[in-house]
Amino acid sequence: MNVQxxxxxTIGLSGINPFLFDLLQGIVRSGASDDPAVGDRFFPAPVExxxxxxxxxxxxxxxxxxxxxxxxxxxxxxxADLRAADEAADGFxxxxxxxxxxxxxxxxxxxRLALAIxxxxxxxxxxxxxxxxxxxxxxxxxxxxxxxxxLQEWLVRISD
Amino acid sequence: xxxxETPETETRDEVATDAPWxxxxxxxxxxxxxYVAMVFRRVFGFPPERAEKHMLEVHNNGRSIVWTGQREKAxxxxxxxxxxxxxxxxxxxxxxx
Numbered sequence: 284m285n286v287q288x289x290x291x292x293t294i295g296l297s298g299i300n301p302f303l304f305d306l307l308q309g310i311v312r313s314g315a316s317d318d319p320a321v322g323d324r325f326f327p328a329p330v331e332x333x334x335x336x337x338x339x340x341x342x343x344x345x346x347x348x349x350x351x352x353x354x355x356x357x358x359x360x361x362x363a364d365l366r367a368a369d370e371a372a373d374g375f376x377x378x379x380x381x382x383x384x385x386x387x388x389x390x391x392x393x394x395r396l397a398l399a400i401x402x403x404x405x406x407x408x409x410x411x412x413x414x415x416x417x418x419x420x421x422x423x424x425x426x427x428x429x430x431x432x433x434l435q436e437w438l439v440r441i442s443d
Numbered sequence: 444x445x446x447x448e449t450p451e452t453e454t455r456d457e458v459a460t461d462a463p464w465x466x467x468x469x470x471x472x473x474x475x476x477x478y479v480a481m482v483f484r485r486v487f488g489f490p491p492e493r494a495e496k497h498m499l500e501v502h503n504n505g506r507s508i509v510w511t512g513q514r515e516k517a518x519x520x521x522x523x524x525x526x527x528x529x530x531x532x533x534x535x536x537x538x539x540x
Binding site: 387409 | 458471472473474475477478504518521522525526527528530531532533
């Protein structure tokens with residue numbers, strides 16, 4: 284995979300093999316998880332414990348729909364960038380306009396959190412080295428998370 | 444966000460909203476440290492060193508109080524932190540001695 288940044292900050296990715304391109308498309312799929320535990324993590328309460336009932340109710344009614352819309356918008360932006368990809372002899376190529384970088388970082392966070400929760404990864408599994416070969420769905424999910432971490436780290440650096 | 448129904452409640456709420464509230468960010472093993480520090484810089488306008496300090500506090504101690512002040516503003520900050528998928532809550536700040 285090759286990365287180029289043009290003068291206006293647009294990020295060009297090219298030479299992406301079909302496996303990696305499928306992982307990129309997985310950002311949108313993973314973030315759209317309907318697992319209730321993922322929903323709990325995406326929309327946490329604004330207070331710890333059981334108090335502040337009014338605030339919790341207001342949060343659910345007013346804040347969570349806004350958050351939901353923001354997360355969906357981020358995934359849609361990522362999906363649109365990926366849909367615009369070209370397939371060349373050396374692999375897929377697409378661009379991330381600089382104004383889309385925040386949406387990408389957000390969607391990558393969504394995907395990583397959803398994958399961690401759905402696969403019930405422990406802290407030590409998350410901190411461990413990437414598996415040399417993906418032996419099963421959990422290994423693949425871990426590989427996916429690490430790939431997304433690499434992309435996000437890189438976007439953070441560019442955005443700074 | 445609290446509703447005010449009666450004059451009595453109003454008085455109590457005024458006292459409650461005047462009391463300072465903390466914005467607390469909690470650790471999660473998934474969000475990247477660099478991403479968390481970037482969110483702190485963006486949401487609170489922290490300089491890099493302060494953002495890094497709070498990020499490390501979250502990482503090492505499990506939580507960091509990143510802001511203290513008026514409740515309504517604290518709620519807005521928590522909403523912004525949630526929009527970046529950070530775990531954040533508000534809590535009443537302990538009374539000053």
